[in-house]
Amino acid sequence: MAQQPHTCARSAPAHPTAVDHGPARRLTQALTAVLLGLTAMACATPTPPPSTVDAEIGEVRAGSRVLKGYLPRESLPNSLSLLPPAPAAGSAQAAADEAHHRRTRRLKDSPRGALAREDANYIYPEAGQVFACALGVDIDAKRAPHLATLMRRSMTDAGLATYKAKDHYQRVRPFVQHKEATCDPAGEARLLKDGAYPSGHAALGWVWGLVLASLAPDRADAVLTRAYAYGDSRLVCGVHWASDVEAGRTMGAATYAMLQGDPIFQAQQQLARAELQALRKNGPTTTKDCAAEAAALSLK
Template structure:
């Protein structure tokens, strides 16, 4: 497992992929040492075929994007803004805890190694599946269009070069939510709600438009459907279910604070 978690995966998936995104390849190449997902590039869903073009600047759909962007803005330092900044961090050790409160499981490479591997490999698959459309449209992000900041400044330089549509973060969050509902089905509603909130964090963060987030969820669902055709994924899913039944309980204190932040 230690070999699986290559140094490149310790940082944001976005930063991991930004070199490939800048090259305008349909699908960015992962740096050497980064583990392969369950899918090959040929197996990724065609995001360009599955999605309509992003809203045109003078369209009612873009007017909705602008209205939602304004409605979702939160003051820096507010609980919801802080939560959005936390959700922006796709460093693996941090991001895998996103659904801890919703699922009741804290993924860990020692106590739940297969689940941890499953989250890593599916993150790579879902994230890369967004790039054919991302690189084709190269949509400008709201913080660039408006000339202001995001909730996660250290990603901004890479985000400026990374197409906004569809949202990779939202795709990863929704993909994980769909997978985790199969592993911990008795917490399905809470997990899906957290997946929804994870996507909405991209709006609070000023990193994406609402239509980017919606499109990210479409690609997530398409990718997870593809994953179910892969024997290794199905095998790991069953093993992860067994791990989840033995996993330590999650303390309630942090979950109460997180729930309050998401309501803000």
């Protein structure tokens, strides 16, 4: 087979004639430089798509199944600077948190408590079902690898963004203060060592909501309602105070804003948008029991 000509080969500009002096020559040189620059841009090697392979992206901790985020640690929004101090003992806000906690205790053993227990799991593929009813389709990592990766990596950024404030305030969680069981006993030992303010789950749930709302704007209300409920699940579980959850949502929003300047996130978001559109167009729809989820979420 004959070799095809290299379409990006650059030919040397013709030498100006002897009479081509002064402004005309300078204009010719300027136009030649512009054309060569445009050719170089057009012929640049295409940027490969962002990876969807766990081993290439890497995990935050080996074996955790939590992928590294998009943002370097030093580029994460600073929760200690952005948030007000954690409510002090005896303050009006602490009293409001306590009253809210008492109201949500009765939901722990209800269908809303069961949903809160499901929401406690942020690991994929199980976590991909959180927004299935809001979107009308399952987030299938095999059929939508960029969408799943987008969710997994942005989750890490939002969660890590809470830790400067968490580590500084070391706020005691409600189940510890009241010596109560949570809806997720298996996770209690880990939470004992982790400050309550702000809520990492609420942060990652809110960044998920903002990401998916941008990809499916016609479903934005349903998606953001579910993202809000995802944060409230931490109250139902008894592992966070209401002010922890509100602060977590703030950090989720701040993280989403920071991600807009990351080129890898932006590229993956575009690929994820196409995948989600294909999922919604071609099905199958979700296998989740959306009527049961709606009934659980209606309990207050």
